[in-house]
Amino acid sequence: MTESTSTGPAAAAPAPGVGVLKSVVLDVPDLATEAGFWTALTGGAVKFTDHDWITVTTPDRWDVAFQLAPDHVPPQWPGQEHPQQAHLDLYVPDLAAASARAVELGATVLRENEQWITLSDLAGHPFDLCLKEESDGVTVMGPTFDCPDASELAAFWSGVLGAPVAYDADGVAMLGGDRPVLFQSVADYNPPRWPDPAHPQQVHLDVGVPDLDAGETAVLALGAARLPGEGSGFRVFADPAGHPFCLVL
Template sequence: MTEPTSTGPTAEGTAPDGVGALRAVVLDVPDLGTEAGFWAALTGGKAAREDYDWHTVQTPDHWEIAFQLAPDHVPPQWPGQEHPQQAHIDLYVPDLAAASTRAVELGATVLRENERWITLSDLAGHTFDLCLKEESDGVTVMGPTFDCPDASELAGFWSGVLGAPVAYDADGVAMLGGDRPVLFQSVADYNPPRWPDPGYPQQVHLDVEVPDLDAGEAAVLALGAARLPGEGSGFRVFADPAGHPFCLVL
């Protein structure tokens, strides 16, 4: 985990038009209620949707973190690539020690500590980082960070999808700017998900809202996405160039 800013080696430039807007960061979980409750308490968020197979928490800074029921969920085992995390959520906090203590009280497990951030796992084993930002107003979401073989390449793809400029790109880390930053970090021996193969399960995916599924599909395929099995009246499933599943949703 690094802490890139828009003043880094790549200056924020003109954003592409984009295909859609980021709606939610979605975690696969075996228990919707406990996982949603953990993230609501951790971020100070509130329940925005509660269905039998899907819960959503909206944070005070207007991020949506969603939870998709996966009864046979195989949790990541951090670090390493045998059962990789694939992605994690970075959170800003004004006091690392206090935020870490609170997270552990809620059921999190500390995995690694240093002076600027602490890596923990939630109740379903998903990793997240608490990152020190003294001026932060409580716990705020920095954004999701995706593991990949080439951060620059994947940032370029998602810049085209979300219409956000690449605000930082150096030392194996890239970040999209805008009001919903998405980050990418290059990882050695990266082991991608192979959804829907349960032997290589996904852990996290993004929902991207589009006005038209047919037009959205054509656009993301042209950018380098692959079509995956799975669709409904309001969504279709794809993989990005690093194998991360994502959904286009109405």
């Protein structure tokens, strides 16, 4: 887990991307419990519900969705046997108060230091509370993805989302824009092997596109791989580090 609030040499802005980031999606064994935790923690509100899906919109307009996964295998951070593949970073104005509130809601503290605290939610997903004294309550910094090479994965997602690489140094990279996405290099990285339940995804991104055929062609050209799974409004892919993601209409 790494807080990335400093800035490094910025790359030139890329051409317009394939799509826009719509949702950060967490696999969970219990929709109502997990959505309730994140709604209470962020002060968000339920935007959409279905039999296997709930979307919560935070006050700072991030959509965090929860997808029912009855055979969910929780991460066992910080090891790589059943690793996290991604986590959410949240800004808070007071670390102690925010951590106490998260624990009151059912979170578990995993690690503490002066600038951020790592906890796990009710489904075992790690997340970071990062100190930002000027933050207006709990706000979303962005999702952070583990990977073998942060620079390479940031370049891929820069092409997908059309956001510039705003920071790239010391094994950490970050896309700029109003929906930052972060990447951290991890030794002995163990990727998901979706849809194998023994090596499941934990978190994925939904990327909105106007046309699925054109979107598929574009992400494959950037280095994505097609995965099983599609419907009338979505298709499933993996990024170069093996993280599943969906193109959605």
